[in-house]
Amino acid sequence: MNDLNNLREPESIASIWADTRAAGFTMASEPLTCSLLRTLAASKPSARFLELGSGTGLSTAWLLDGMDSESRLTTVDNDESLLAILKRNVGADPRLTVVCSDGDEFLRSLRGERFDFIFADTWAGKYRLLNEALELLNPAGLYVIDDMLPQPNWPEGHAEKVASLIAALEAMEGYRVTKLSWASGVILVSKL
Ligand SMILES: C[S@@+](CC[C@H](N)C(=O)[O-])C[C@H]1O[C@@H](n2cnc3c(N)ncnc32)[C@H](O)[C@@H]1O
Numbered sequence: 001m002n003d004l005n006n007l008r009e010p011e012s013i014a015s016i017w018a019d020t021r022a023a024g025f026t027m028a029s030e031p032l033t034c035s036l037l038r039t040l041a042a043s044k045p046s047a048r049f050l051e052l053g054s055g056t057g058l059s060t061a062w063l064l065d066g067m068d069s070e071s072r073l074t075t076v077d078n079d080e081s082l083l084a085i086l087k088r089n090v091g092a093d094p095r096l097t098v099v100c101s102d103g104d105e106f107l108r109s110l111r112g113e114r115f116d117f118i119f120a121d122t123w124a125g126k127y128r129l130l131n132e133a134l135e136l137l138n139p140a141g142l143y144v145i146d147d148m149l150p151q152p153n154w155p156e157g158h159a160e161k162v163a164s165l166i167a168a169l170e171a172m173e174g175y176r177v178t179k180l181s182w183a184s185g186v187i188l189v190s191k192l
Contacts (some may be wrong), residue, residue, distance in 0.1 A: 015063060019151075033186060038063065046070040056089075059121060060073065060075050073095055107125050119145075
């Protein structure tokens, strides 16, 4: 088995990657994680999805490719130039709402709302406001993060933040947690 063979990526991905490279964006989500996101998304019909950290829309495109027609995805990033790439490539999808905002502020504004799936790919809802993000999950909802294995671009002190986050997730009551030392390092959390 070769994990990277025949991923059958969404149609928009080639164009998003071309724009992503041209923009010099280096924090893009990798294909394996994105493929997992799509497969998980396909298991949640008529669901509400939240993505924290849209980037240029790679993970957004894969999530949309797994979602059914009744599902809705809200994605947020604070960089308008990255979101312009996302909008150019997948912005016409009626299931998608794109928000340009500070992640912390936006996450706080969602208090009281509920989601079935959260991909937390920025500081908000991952290294900050973790409990606030998990609070947004419906029962049986899924929370997904990646980049948990050491990466060459981690700044000084980041490894300690990752270790603290993993320890916090491991200790939580009311959730079921699985760590995957696969791709960039993925953690799956489901709410009881
Ligand atoms: C790991 S990247 C997201 C990658 C994206 N999910 C993909 O598929 O390529 C993290 C993103 O967080 C965004 N970001 C950083 N600080 C932020 C903040 N305070 N509020 C909102 N977004 C932020 C960055 O602009 C960047 O696009």
